[in-house]
Amino acid sequence: MSRNITRQKGEMVTFMLNGAQVQADPNWSLLEAAKFYGLYIPTLCYDEGLTPYGVCRLCVMEVGSGDRTKLVASCMHPVIEGLEVRTHSNRVIKTRKMILELLIARCPGSKKLQDMASMLELKEVRFKPLNDDCILCGLCVRMCEEQMMAKAIGYAGRGTDRYITTPFDMTSEECRKCGACMYICPACELRCQGPEAKTTLCSGCLNTEAVCAAKYDDAMCFMVPCLSCVKRPEDVK
Amino acid sequence: MTIDESRLDSIIDEYNAEQGSLISILQDVQAEYKYLPKVALEYVAKQLDIPRVQVFGVATFFKAFSLKPKGRQQIHVCMGTACHVRGSKKVLEEFERKLGIEAGGTTKDGEYTLETVNCVGACALGPVVVNNEEYHGQMTPIKVESLLKKA
């Protein structure tokens, strides 16, 4: 990434992260700084190897102090000297949950979204599920362009009709069938109950027992530990 | 379909084959063919050295561009708020019935294209129908037939 090349040694930015004074490389985004200090910030459209895009808004943080605070997408926001940043304020948590609720309503079948729902303790989805298979995070498009140098897929349409496609909606000559787009897609991996699940929110997040464990005798999520699956009954409100 | 590459070349040259002029180039191409033929888009992409998918994205982004051939008569039925409350839906349905196509479609003989628009700025005259730049106010389902005859 070009940002690393412009980095100058020794020169650091000091700012307040959740009330603690911290230092960061001036080329970092708030998200990179927070990750460096070990904080878990949920993200969906961000990937270390790709240009940040700032569309999922899950990485929101509250910046500023007193009454003059605002929410920003931390993956796109630079670290600034003296900035006051909060990564887990009530406003941030409420907003993140709302965004995730909307995303899950769009793609209830995605395992990544469902696991994130357990992690953020999302308890209900009040919107009508759309059962779509894409949240328009743009990871596949950037992956194809920036890492695979293929530029085989992109966006078409606008607004609510926007979708990911190949040129002219036809099999694309540019595509090398490398599969990188599917590998990075947060909506491609389906949750244990598959696409036909009866509930919008994975029941694993509401029950004390992992549904997958009941079905397969083993919990199936090894990549991201599913918090709801290890919850004790008394933890569930 | 075959296209006249020299005609496209002259459009592209007018803008010095600049990538930033893609929209203007597409507008001129559309003016030439009344829509954006796939071959023409591919040619433009090649000449400007822009990924095909990006040209496709721009062509589908703007409502003014069409990838499907349009009819000689382009009928736009206003579905804006003012026209809607005055019954534009009935007018549209009558057009659909008479032409045997749905909004967005073109008749088989290539004569009519039926489309909806959101407010053409003549709300006091609603429901408004625009036929090839010609405005018809206070439309009713009954007037549809005579409008089609006139056209």
Ligand code: SF4
């Ligand atoms: S499989 Fe095709 S579309 Fe997907 S990243 Fe590879 S080249 Fe791009």
Ligand code: SF4
């Ligand atoms: S297909 Fe997957 S990776 Fe691509 S935009 Fe949609 S959700 Fe994101």
Ligand code: SF4
């Ligand atoms: S049942 Fe548990 S482990 Fe399986 S997808 Fe749902 S939350 Fe994850």
Ligand code: FES
């Ligand atoms: S990760 Fe920042 S907006 Fe998606």
Ligand code: FES
């Ligand atoms: S709503 Fe039809 S012209 Fe304004």
